[in-house]
Amino acid sequence: MLNLDEAERERAGQLLTAFFDDYERSIPHRAVVPEVDREALSALLTPFPDEGIGVEGLFHEINETILPNSTTVAHPRFLAYVLGPPNGIGPYAEAIAATINQNCNFWQLSPAASVVERAVVTWLSGLFGYGEQAGGILTEGGSIATLNALTVALHARRPRFRDRGLHKADKPLVVYTSAEAHRCVDKAAAILGIGLDNVRRIATDDQWRMRVDVLEKEIRADREAGREPFCVVATPGTVTSGSIDPVADIADVCERQDLWLHIDGAYGGLFVLSERKREEFRACSRADSIAVDPHKLLFAPLSAGCLLVRDRAGLTDAYAFSSSYLTVAEDPLMIDYMDYGPQLSRGFTALKIWSALRTFGVAAFRDAVDHMLDLAQYMADLIGAEGQLELMAPVSLTAVCFRIKHVEPAAALATLAEEGTALLGPARLGGRDGMRACITNYRTTRDDIEQIVARLTDMAGQAPGD
Structure with missing residues (x-):
């Protein structure tokens, strides 16, 4: 049997609550980086037992082996990366999501989850001034959101991309981004077949922001060489220095040159929440797509990213496929998220974001x-x-x-x-x-x-x- 009996459920609940409480109290006193016990970790590679160790045995191993060999990401002096601690309600929301185990692909399997994700995406879209035509989908993180954005951009540039791919393309497509941009842009170009040779890393100014004059020069050079510029990735919050690219000026270039503008806001995007930074992010509303990471500045437990698009029809153009075995009646309240991204099976990621916004405001x-x-x-x-x-x-x-x-x-x-x-x-x-x-x-x-x-x-x- 794979269920816990009543006594085991009670004990597991006690041990889990104790774990949450003990860990919260211990955070300031824990080592930021553990002194790794390699012998103990090597023992984790031994074959799994035919007979289980039970609830008590499991929590003993977690407390004695897993926790002591884990980085204390929540420590107040953990400042190495753009990675914060989970908010206080996150672990509870994760447990509830695991319990009800909704598959957030088409709405019949997850009606409440569909509406919760829609609420989260709508709120995030509103932060950037997107209108009623906007839409989006929660992802595993900003890198996947940017990959998905470039996929949507490809379908917009090549209407028959689904059928023909890049093999029939007359001209190589070119992507432009800052020399200080995240490596996810290179990864997306490599995965999608655009190729690293067609990614232009634009020089930055003395404040590490993309130089618009160099961007325009590179676009002209590529057109003259017979290539096809199609997308610019701007970064308001570069990965190293946090510099904010001049999004308004970049958007002007994209409009004149008929280029897709994507915003990699995985680190910086949600600083739009601050009144003092809002004006610097106002021009993001002109972008065709935006990536943000709720597992950063909303402190959702890993992982939780999001892709927002100014026109949600672009998502279905790229990702909607018909299949008789997944057909369900359309409902204006619900969204079938299988048509908004590459995944079919998807967890209830939205619950931990929604729960935190409801709990804390x-x-x-x-x-x-x-x-x-x-x-x-x-x-x-x-x-x-x-x-x-x-x-x-x-x-x-x-x-x-x-x-x-x-x-x-x-x-x-x-x-x-x-x-x-x-x-x-x-x-x-x-x-x-x-x-x-x-x-x-x-x-x-x-x-x-x-x-x-x-x-x-x-x-x-x-x-x-x-």
Whole structure:
């Protein structure tokens, strides 16, 4: 039998609740990076038993082996990547989604889930000023959202792409993006058969933003060479420095040149929640598609991305296929998400996003975003005040890139992690190596920032001079 009996269900519930509570209390005291027990992890590779170990045995293994060898992503000084802790209701919503196990493909298998996903997508679309024709779908993350966006763009550019693919294309299609853009653009081009040779990495200005003059020059050159420009990927919140590409100017170019404009907002997009950043993101409403990551600034448990499109008909043009065994009557309240993306079987990802917005309210997320913006600027100010520390880029969002003079960045990063001060990440800008703190953690405080900068200052003081 694969069910738990009444006593086992009760015990599993007790152990799970205890796990949630104990972990929450332990976060500030846990090591950011675990001291990996390789012997214990190697033991996990032994064959699974014919006879199970039961509920008690399972939780014992989780507490004794899994948890001690897991990175404490929720730690307030985990600042290496654009990855925050889950919000407080997320684990409970995940458990409920697993319990009812809705398959979010066509609405008959998941009527409530279909409406919940529609509500989440509609709210996200509204943040960017998209109208009633807009639509979207939740994905596994921003990389998949960008892949799906370029797929929709291909179908828009090549109306017979579904039947003919790229084999019959008269001219090679070209994609343009910033030299500072995420690697997901390259991956999407490789997967879709566009090819890396047809991805143009556009130079950036002294603030690491895409140069529109260079973009236009590259487009002209490709047209003259017999290639077909078709898509620009702009990034409001680049992966290293958090710089915000000039979306309005890029949108002007796309309109003049008849190019699809995609916004990779996986890191930066949801800073639109902040009143102080809203104007910088206003031009995103002119994009044909936008990728955002609710598992970042909405703190949904991994994974939760989203693709938004200005005209939802583009999704069905790319992804809708008819099949008699999946036919169900249309309902104006429901959406068959199997026609909006490549997956058929899909989990109830929307529940954890919807639950958090219902539980905490939108204002709580606005406050969290502003809190992180404030902390990033505070860290930049502290670094700027230290003669032996050097900022490498303006702080546009929450990425703070810097160097310690006379200290090798990789060694400093390793020391910070090994001693348990913080987990920061590497940064490379303009051929120079440095360090990066990306504050996307609502648990982080000014005290945490002060502790990190004080340790950096100590390292600088111990380094040899010129």
